[in-house]
Amino acid sequence: GQQLNQSPQSMFIQEGEDVSMNCTSSSIFNTWLWYKQDPGEGPVLLIALYKAGELTSNGRLTAQFGITRKDSFLNISASIPSDVGIYFCAGPMDSNYQLIWGAGTKLIIKP
Amino acid sequence: DTGVSQDPRHKITKRGQNVTFRCDPISEHNRLYWYRQTLGQGPEFLTYFQNEAQLEKSRLLSDRFSAERPKGSFSTLEIQRTEQGDSAMYLCASSLVSHGGYTFGSGTRLTVV
Numbered sequence: 570g571q572q573l574n575q576s577p578q579s580m581f582i583q584e585g586e587d588v589s590m591n592c593t594s595s596s597i598f599n600t601w602l603w604y605k606q607d608p609g610e611g612p613v614l615l616i617a618l619y620k621a622g623e624l625t626s627n628g629r630l631t632a633q634f635g636i637t638r639k640d641s642f643l644n645i646s647a648s649i650p651s652d653v654g655i656y657f658c659a660g661p662m663d664s665n666y667q668l669i670w671g672a673g674t675k676l677i678i679k680p
Numbered sequence: 681d682t683g684v685s686q687d688p689r690h691k692i693t694k695r696g697q698n699v700t701f702r703c704d705p706i707s708e709h710n711r712l713y714w715y716r717q718t719l720g721q722g723p724e725f726l727t728y729f730q731n732e733a734q735l736e737k738s739r740l741l742s743d744r745f746s747a748e749r750p751k752g753s754f755s756t757l758e759i760q761r762t763e764q765g766d767s768a769m770y771l772c773a774s775s776l777v778s779h780g781g782y783t784f785g786s787g788t789r790l791t792v793v
Contacts, residue, residue, distance in 0.1 A: 602781055611684075611771050611784030612723070657722050666711065666775065667736065668782065670722025 575658050575671025582648055583679050590674040591642040592658030601634050601641040602659045602668070612657060616643070645676075653678050684785035686772050692791045693762055700758045701788045705774030712755050713782060714747055715771040716740065723771055729755060730777070762792045 575592045582588060592601070600619055604612035616627050618634035618641060625632055631644045645652055658671040685704040693699050705712045710731050715723035726745070727737045731752040741747075744762075749755040759766055769789050773782035 604784075609786075609789070611686075611773075611787045614781045614783065617781040659722070666782075667713075667725045667728065668715075668723070669725075673720075673722055 573658055573660065573669055573671040575674055577674055578672065579675040579677065581677050581679055584648060584650060586648055588645040588648055588652070588676060589642060590656060591640060592671050593640040594660065595639070596662075597638040598660035599638070600661055601632070603630075603632050603641070603643045604657045604659060606655045606657060606673075608654075615656075648676075648678055650678055650680075652676055684772055684774055684783050686770075686785035686788050688788055689786060690789045690791075692793060695764060695792055696761055698758065698760045699762055699790065700756055701770055701772075701790075702754060702756050703772030703785060704754045705772070706783055707753075709774035709776055709783070710752070711775045711777060712749055713773045713775075714755070714757050715773065717769040717771055717787070718767075726757075759790075762790075764792045766790060767792045 573592050573594050602617050603615045605615055606612040615630055616625050616632040621634055621638045622636050623634040629646045633642055655673040655675050657673045659668040662669050687702045691699055713728040714726040716726055717723040725738050726741050727747050729749040732749050744760045747757045769787045771784055771787045773784040775782045
């Protein structure tokens with residue numbers, strides 16, 4: 570079935586560093602979504618991308634919808650302690666908007 | 681509107697018991713989804729409703745699972761004869777038909793002992 574390949578699986582970074590993670594698919598997507606999930610909570614939508622080539626920012630976060638429509642990346646600039654968590658990419662597999670998900674990127678910030 | 685609400689937040693039950701979870705979506709959202717998430721994984725789709733109609737069910741949803749959305753507002757997810765493998769976070773989300781981004785609730789963490 571369809572899968573989203575998300576990398577890296579985890580990242581250990583220093584506070585203040587920039588972070589980059591990406592997601593690829595063997596299939597074309599018309600929407601890419603990036604979520605963050607804190608322990609014991611549901612995922613929170615960070616950025617939604619609807620058009621190939623689209624570059625969208627949300628504060629220190631920037632995400633891009635790849636031109637091929639088979640990939641997307643998320644950048645976090647100048648990381649801070651509250652950025653810790655698991656970041657997921659997701660995309661709807663059909664018009665019913667059933668989402669398929671990457672396995673997540675766990676972000677850990679070294680003090 | 682405070683977003684998507686799920687109740688309870690945590691549930692511990694003995695194997696073989698039935699459990700029921702409730703989800704109250706954002707009021708103007710007509711789509712409601714149930715997902716299940718195990719540790720270290722992304723959420724897995726279980727089922728979704730458009731208004732009161734249940735339009736799709738995953739093969740993950742065995743006959744022990746049933747979901748309802750009787751008036752097109754809140755939804756319930758019932759698991760009968762729970763098994764240890766049912767232990768997971770059960771997430772509810774809602775969205776507008778025309779919008780791709782879901783809003784998730786905080787989830788119900790089920791532990792079957």
